[in-house]
Amino acid sequence: MPQPRKTNALRMLHGQAPRTAPVIGGPLGLPDPPDWLPPAGQEEWVRVTQVCNARPGWLQDGDVALLTAYCHTWATWLEAARDVARRGALVPGRSSADAAGDEDGPRLVKNPAVQIARDAAVQLRALCRELGFSPDARRRVDIGDIDDHDDDADRLLT
Structure with a gap:
């Protein structure tokens, strides 16, 4: 099994140059979200x-x-998960055969939102890994220090 990558702090402690990711257009800042995104x-x-x-x-x-x-x-994912929480994993079938059911009532089928939530969760895991949002991804990528400096003097001293 390969060893995990050293963080930049550890690389510098060992006298090695820090590894940097290429900058693509500069820091993102706080842009407004696209209008077409759901709330x-x-x-x-x-x-x-x-x-x-x-x-x-x-x-x-x-x-x-x-x-x-x-x-x-x-x-x-959130919409699908809420649907599963509200209606459950099994819902009454919509076909005429399902509606006729048997002596126990209408036949229950898998809620389609279960599969939608599962698919979205797989995509979320992959996107979180790419963006550094998971604990493992943050461990692998040096994302720098928190920018909590109040003035220029503090910035120069650190």
């Missing part, structure tokens, strides 16, 4: 950009497409 996706966009803005360089302009896909997938 849950827009809320997630705002939450993520605020969190990532504390670490300049974590998200860059070139990451907008991935972030948009992540937020849209999040909204899809």
Whole structure:
């Protein structure tokens, strides 16, 4: 099994040059979410950009497409998960044979939202890995220090 990559702090402690990811267009900042994103996706966009803005360089302009896909997938997963929570994993069938059912009543079938939630969860895991949103992804990528400096003097001393 290969050894995990050293963080930049550990590389510098060992006298090695820090590994840097290529900058693609500069830090993302706090742009507004796309208008066409569902409301849950827009809320997630705002939450993520605020969190990532504390670490300049974590998200860059070139990451907008991935972030948009992540937020849209999040909204899809959330809607499907809420449907499963509301109606359950099994729902009454819609075909005439299902409606006729048997002596126990209408036949129950798998809620389609279960598969939608499962598919969205797989996509979310992959997008989180790409964007550095999972604990494992953050361990592998040096995202820098939190930008909590109040003035220029503090910035120069650190």
